[in-house]
Amino acid sequence: MNPGAWFASRKRDCPVCGRDAGRSAGNNPIPLRHPLPRQAISSLCGLCLRAIPWIPYPICRICGRAESCEDCVRRTDRAYQMSRCAVRYTDTMRDWLALYKYRGSERLEIVLAAMLAFAYERLCRVSGASFPTITAVPLAPERLRERGFNQAERLAMRLADWYRISYFPLLRRLRHTEKQSLKSRRSRVVDMRATFAPQVRPEWTGPVLLVDDIYTTGSTLNECARVLRQAAPTADPPSVYGLLWARS
Ligand SMILES: [Zn+2]
Ligand SMILES: [Zn+2]
DSSP, X not given: OOHHHHHHHHXXXXXXXXXXXXXXXXXXXXXXXXXXXXXXHTTSOHHHHHTOOBOSSOSOTTTOOSSOOHHHHHOSOOOSSOEEEEEXXXXXXXXXXXXXXXXXXXXXXXXXXXXXXXXXXXXXXXXXXXOSEEEEOOOOHHHXXXXXXXXXXXXXXXXXXXXXXEEOOOEEEOSOOOOGGGSOHHHHHHHTTTSEEEOOOTTOOSSEEEEEEEESSSHHHHHHHHHHHHTOSSSSOOOEEEEEEEEO
């Protein structure tokens, strides 16, 4: 084996951009307690690390948004307790998610899950709750076939593993709904009905964490929470908390 190859394999290339991430973390604080997601974030190069638009201090206490929030004020039928989002959905974050969807790279997946872990640790602190159960917003079967995997589920399963939470697929998606941002508020609300159905899992207990990649209006999260609570195995419906990778 030539020494060059050995060095090449030891080089720490950034899981996002491929640049050498040798001395990345430097003075950039990584806002995570758990050592494994911390390690994942510190595998990024300095440039990528600085590009993460963390939401450390949400303004909206319901949905965890970094701005004040009309959607939460207007919503009268909220089925979830609160949600927290790890980052703002900037152009860079859009690129990272697209890269992950396209490549399905495991190293990138761990980085995205580690970012979600930041929202999870925040949510635990703010809510004072502990979570026995975690689930994810499902994809419609034809979308799943097309893409090959459900990124929200993958991220939720990584989190389940790190924090020892039981992952269950508790919901089914009956049909695909169009991208929410393209529609008016009214049609979005109507659209969500009859989109999700419960999976029968008699053993789960709440509070339950519900994971999705992007929070746009909260309609998906809200509808999933409603269906989950209705289908709960106990008479007293469990609390549902949202955990989102990014807030658009
Ligand atoms: Zn990088
Ligand atoms: Zn809000």
